[in-house]
């Protein structure tokens with residue numbers, strides 16, 4: 001899958017951890033492939049609490065470039081109660097600031113609460129992954145210095161308001177992602193998403209912004225290297 005992505009022109013990838021064990025799996029993948037870096041994190045839908053000390057140790061690894069995936073999910077049935085998720089997110093953001101790493105934040109139905117958490121951690125930087133909201137919300141995350149991660153969702157015909165956000169997003173805050181195996185582009189519905197398919201999203205985003213694909217690729221490399229400061 002990694003070599004298919006490289007063949008398609010995707011030269012740098014970040015794979016995320018959703019708990020300590022799977023953060024280690026992400027790190028193993030990153031160690032085995034020069035094009036892959038890892039996030040260590042704890043997904044908000046996980047029942048168990050984050051192992052902050054373990055994640056803190058893992059985050060020292062040179063292949064770990066982000067604390068993620070972390071965030072709040074107020075829509076998933078069976079996810080921990082809201083106040084539990086919020087206090088866990090505070091602890092993970094504290095860790096990110098202490099390790100001087102950016103965060104990759106998952107949001108479902110919790111934008112107001114996430115803005116409050118970000119605001120409470122001076123120096124916190126990161127990306128709102130799989131951004132799916134209107135411009136009014138985009139502006140508020142951009143105001144806090146965050147970048148927006150756009151996935152295959154923007155290619156779906158029903159998502160005109162998201163395409164408007166893509167057009168308005170400042171160039172230096174725009175990131176592309178697949179969220180694979182989820183988050184397919186419109187033309188690939190029904191098959192598992194893969195890193196190589198990032199190009200589907202990139203082509204549309206380049207089109208929307210009136211730029212060439214290679215110009216967008218250069219911008220994306222610059223943006224990724226600026227945010228994920230340990231990435232080379």
Ligand SMILES: [Zn+2]
Nearest residue numbers: 069106129130
């Ligand atoms: Zn997510």
